[in-house]
Amino acid sequence: MVEWFFGYLAGAVILLAILVVASRNPVHSVLWMLLMFLHVAGLYLLLNAEFLAATQVIVYAGAILVLFLFVVMLLNLREEIKIRRFTGGWLFKGLTALGIIYVLRRGLEGFRVGFEGPWSIEAVGRATHTRALGQVLFTEYILPFEIASLLLLVAIVGAVFLSKKRLR
Amino acid sequence: MVPLYWYLWLGGVVFAIGVFGFLARRNIIIMFLSIELMLNGVNISLVALSHYMQDLRGQILVFFIIAVAAAEAAIGLAIIIAMFRNRDTLHADEMAEMKG
Known part of the structure; x- marks a missing residue:
């Protein structure tokens, strides 16, 4: 049961993160980000960190993203939407991101949880x-x-x- | 019980998506959102490690990261507004004034 819940939250977080990076309109990006923060708060609840989940919703979703939304709507974005989204050579940049995942994978291979705290x-x-x-x-x-x-x-x-x- | 590795993988993947967005997009607001994505990836890993090692220090660190992210967003968005007022653009490549 918990695994299914984790699977839903993790899939939603990854999908929403990709949508944040890929969507053309910054307003859409900010709104996807809002949804992602709520799912991350769900992950914190799964990890028995209910105070941090509340903080995540209040500070990140309630304060920081509203600030972002204010600024996005304050600026005139009509021309920005029309120009190309990605810079050239994004293949190299994707490889950089994949390289980070690879390094993480190699690093996690030898990882064991050591002593346990109080x-x-x-x-x-x-x-x-x-x-x-x-x-x-x-x-x-x-x-x-x-x-x-x-x-x-x-x-x-x-x-x-x-x-x-x-x-x- | 969900294994710890799944959480660490999730944090790493979110971090990598953030890195990709920061490198590949040229809209300054989206670059900022990518930084927040990276911070969230790290936060997921920290809370998971804190839970599985039964120590609250990781969650304290997440607390400080959220505080620093709030400060960073305030300053960064003020800089964006100042830049937009002077340049009338949000494209990062247009802001190459200090390049020789």
């Missing part, structure tokens, strides 16, 4: 997922958390500065 499914279930994640995040990873907040502040200031009109 957070088994039962432990996470006892503490609830959000609480377990918060415990690790706010003790072990408190410095990266603060750095991430600083990064977001810099991003806000940078985005406002870049997109304002030049004052002369």
Whole structure:
């Protein structure tokens, strides 16, 4: 049963990713991307990461993609749609992507899951997922958390500065 | 039980599609979407490894990746708007001003 569910989600994710890359109109690309993010959130649910699934839907699908959609609709794309989609020599680029898959395959051959950490499914279930994640995040990873907040502040200031009109 | 390899394969394939899109498309918005695709491929692998190794660190990393992706999207789209205002195009080949 779980395998069938995984098969559906994986097939949908791959198909939607190809559609994102291949569709001519950027609005369609963004909408396919939205659907793909929802399926990725389903994969996270399959992996017992319900907090991350919610974050994926809220932040990626709710915030980032709406921002993308805003920008796509703000810009005038009538001429962009008519020109050729792919650059020349896309065979070489496809070979590059296939090469990455090949390297991954060779790398995964020798891979074994090593030691197991303290957070088994039962432990996470006892503490609830959000609480377990918060415990690790706010003790072990408190410095990266603060750095991430600083990064977001810099991003806000940078985005406002870049997109304002030049004052002369 | 789904084996771990399937998830790692899925992450790798999504990453490779993202690489192909970034290299082959010339529309800047689609190139940006390809970067998000690559990040998602990595995220799938990280969550799967975190689940199968029974350690929450992978999910913490995914959390930070989502935060960084949000910052990157904000800055990148601001740059796209600034470029479009100056050049009136979204084609990456048209923006070769700094090339000698």
